[in-house]
Amino acid sequence: MQETTDQANSSLEKKSTKAILIANPTSGSYTFHAHQIENIVSTLRKQGWQAELKLTRAGGDAKRLASEAVQQKIDVVIAIGGDGTIHEIIQGLAGSETALGVLPSGTVNVWAREVGIPLDLNGACNILLNGQTRRIDLGKIQDRYFLLMVGIGVDGEVTQAVEKKPVKRLGVVGYLLVAAWWGARYPAFRATVTLGGQTIKVNALQVIIGNTQLYGGAMKYTWRAKCDDGLLDLCVIRRQSLLRRGAVLIDFLLRRHQRRQWVRYETGETIKLTTTEAVAIQVDGEPLGHTSTSEEEPTLLSVAPQALKVIVPRTAPKDLFSQQPL
Numbered sequence: 104m105q106e107t108t109d110q111a112n113s114s115l116e117k118k119s120t121k122a123i124l125i126a127n128p129t130s131g132s133y134t135f136h137a138h139q140i141e142n143i144v145s146t147l148r149k150q151g152w153q154a155e156l157k158l159t160r161a162g163g164d165a166k167r168l169a170s171e172a173v174q175q176k177i178d179v180v181i182a183i184g185g186d187g188t189i190h191e192i193i194q195g196l197a198g199s200e201t202a203l204g205v206l207p208s209g210t211v212n213v214w215a216r217e218v219g220i221p222l223d224l225n226g227a228c229n230i231l232l233n234g235q236t237r238r239i240d241l242g243k244i245q246d247r248y249f250l251l252m253v254g255i256g257v258d259g260e261v262t263q264a265v266e267k268k269p270v271k272r273l274g275v276v277g278y279l280l281v282a283a284w285w286g287a288r289y290p291a292f293r294a295t296v297t298l299g300g301q302t303i304k305v306n307a308l309q310v311i312i313g314n315t316q317l318y319g320g321a322m323k324y325t326w327r328a329k330c331d332d333g334l335l336d337l338c339v340i341r342r343q344s345l346l347r348r349g350a351v352l353i354d355f356l357l358r359r360h361q362r363r364q365w366v367r368y369e370t371g372e373t374i375k376l377t378t379t380e381a382v383a384i385q386v387d388g389e390p391l392g393h394t395s396t397s398e399e400e401p402t403l404l405s406v407a408p409q410a411l412k413v414i415v416p417r418t419a420p421k422d423l424f425s426q427q428p429l
């Protein structure tokens with residue numbers, strides 16, 4: 104017997120859950136999982152779900168399919184892909200009653216790791232059937248929603264560099280190679296950040312604005328972030344010499360207490376940011392243009408409180424949430 108904690112879901116047990124599975128066949132481990140995904144659709148149907156599998160044909164399809172699912176009052180959209188596919192899907196789901204479920208088949212799968220969704224698809228399917236539903240915030244940069252974080256600086260350059268190059272085919276190794284290259288040679292940039300009624304001027308290597316905590320599947324820049332508290336967390340890595348950059352990286356990789364000495368950490372509902380020169384931005388791991396250099400029209404970040412329903416494990420880390428499940 105199917106069991107869910109969500110009130111909506113328990114009423115869904117009576118009327119059968121309607122689900123659309125949106126699969127990105129180009130995502131990291133999709134080919135490896137293709138056969139298993141068909142079995143999972145069968146499993147969901149045997150549990151009484153009305154489940155339909157749709158494959159994307161190009162970037163942008165997942166957002167369109169998710170918007171259509173909301174119009175059709177579908178209960179759950181299940182992302183089969185990585186964080187880029189989820190990023191597209193939340194553009195369609197934001198502000199709706201349609202919940203996001205995930206069968207992780209990307210390269211890094213940061214959201215799945217963050218909330219503890221198993222990377223094996225049968226385990227992830229079990230979370231769809233027996234997990235809990237929560238409402239969480241989404242961040243917004245200009246008119247684009249984000250689930251995880253926005254990065255400005257080194258990681259923005261790395262994301263944009265990888266996107267254009269064959270090195271992308273190397274997956275995580277490709278990212279690490281480009282990150283090592285950029286991390287060593289990247290000059291600092293001057294940023295003016297306004298949040299919570301104060302304006303900060305910093306020489307930064309990297310700015311991270313997080314809705315969640317985990318970064319790149321390994322580190323935590325915004326380690327205090329709660330994804331349902333109506334706030335964005337800001338972590339600015341200050342300019343460092345080449346020698347010190349290694350120490351900063353190690354402190355973050357090992358999640359040491361002393362990582363605090365390298366950063367300025369703040370929270371706020373809205374963040375306005377300008378830089379003296381245009382700096383590359385990434386959002387949820389996808390490239391997104393450059394920062395504004397105009398104080399009249401700064402790059403604007405905000406939070407959309409409680410904008411997304413998500414299905415996560417009952418054992419999802421408690422320190423990621425400030426509120427109770429639905």
Ligand SMILES: Nc1ncnc2c1ncn2[C@@H]1O[C@H](COP(=O)(O)OP(=O)(O)OP(=O)(O)O)[C@@H](O)[C@H]1O
Pocket residue numbers: 127128129130131132159160161162163164165184185186187188189191208209210211212213388389
């Ligand atoms: N059918 C498709 N053809 C080409 N690109 C697609 C298609 N469907 C989605 N995309 C794009 O593929 C990109 C990468 O997808 P995704 O992030 O899900 O996989 P990944 O990079 O392997 O995983 P992760 O982000 O977890 O490392 C996204 O930008 C998405 O818009």
